[in-house]
Amino acid sequence: MPEAILSLQNAEIFQRENLVLSNVNLTINTGEFVYLIGKTGSGKSSLMKTLYGDLNLEKGTGSIVGFNLNTLKEKEIPFLRRKLGIVFQDFKLLNDRNVFENLKFVLKATGWKEPVKIESKINEVLAKVGMETKGFKMAFQLSGGEQQRVAIARALLNDPDLILADEPTGNLDPATSVGVMNVLNEIHNAGKTILMATHDYALILKYPHKTIKCEGGELFEVVQQKSAT
Ligand SMILES: Nc1ncnc2c1ncn2[C@@H]1O[C@H](COP(=O)(O)OP(=O)(O)OP(=O)(O)O)[C@@H](O)[C@H]1O
Numbered sequence: 001m002p003e004a005i006l007s008l009q010n011a012e013i014f015q016r017e018n019l020v021l022s023n024v025n026l027t028i029n030t031g032e033f034v035y036l037i038g039k040t041g042s043g044k045s046s047l048m049k050t051l052y053g054d055l056n057l058e059k060g061t062g063s064i065v066g067f068n069l070n071t072l073k074e075k076e077i078p079f080l081r082r083k084l085g086i087v088f089q090d091f092k093l094l095n096d097r098n099v100f101e102n103l104k105f106v107l108k109a110t111g112w113k114e115p116v117k118i119e120s121k122i123n124e125v126l127a128k129v130g131m132e133t134k135g136f137k138m139a140f141q142l143s144g145g146e147q148q149r150v151a152i153a154r155a156l157l158n159d160p161d162l163i164l165a166d167e168p169t170g171n172l173d174p175a176t177s178v179g180v181m182n183v184l185n186e187i188h189n190a191g192k193t194i195l196m197a198t199h200d201y202a203l204i205l206k207y208p209h210k211t212i213k214c215e216g217g218e219l220f221e222v223v224q225q226k227s228a229t
Pocket residue numbers: 015016018020038039040041042043044045046047199214
């Protein structure tokens with residue numbers, strides 16, 4: 001029996017008083033890789049924000065990584081986010097420090113204390129994204145693709161149950177996007193569940209996964225056409 005890691009039922013997604021998506025029914029099971037596609041302004045980021053507690057779920061029911069989105073309290077949000085790995089389009093690294101210090105900052109903020117364990121965890125996640133030799137580089141010295149790899153490494157630090165990636169290749173050229181996508185696929189193949197918002201159809205064709213579309217204020221599952229043999 002597949003286990004739901006994320007479930008929204010009859011949900012409505014709002015930005016302030018504006019209804020962005022209605023009748024949202026979405027279930028993601030442990031181990032799935034799911035794309036969320038749709039035009040600019042169709043509501044992908046608003047849905048993501050609702051999932052990581054940046055927007056309240058005001059209508060319908062929702063749960064994610066064991067948290068009830070209907071009853072989520074402000075003080076629970078940091079704990080929810082520790083079980084989620086969040087990756088943004090614009091990387092959001094701290095430019096005043098190097099890669100290692102960027103990752104150490106997150107571990108310290110989430111309660112890690114022992115220097116040996118901190119160092120070994122940072123080396124482990126950097127190796128997963130192919131950045132093990134770049135720990136000493138300042139964030140601003142990295143290319144966009146390298147910054148996104150570090151941002152993915154950062155998302156893996158607390159061994160999250162689910163990765164939410166909002167347009168992770170949106171600022172990257174096509175070749176670099178493929179590199180970042182390879183990293184996400186490897187992480188998925190190693191067992192992680194991933195929900196990725198994108199409007200990069202070339203990537204979806206190259207790496208087919210279950211695809212949900214935001215359109216006209218609702219969500220639809222896109223039925224994949226199997227190529228004729
Ligand atoms: N902070 C905000 N306050 C009010 N309305 C907002 C806010 N952010 C987004 N919206 C509106 O909500 C709707 C959905 O926007 P959203 O950012 O979720 O779309 P998107 O599909 O992620 O677009 P993009 O691909 O450009 O990121 C749009 O009409 C947008 O104008």
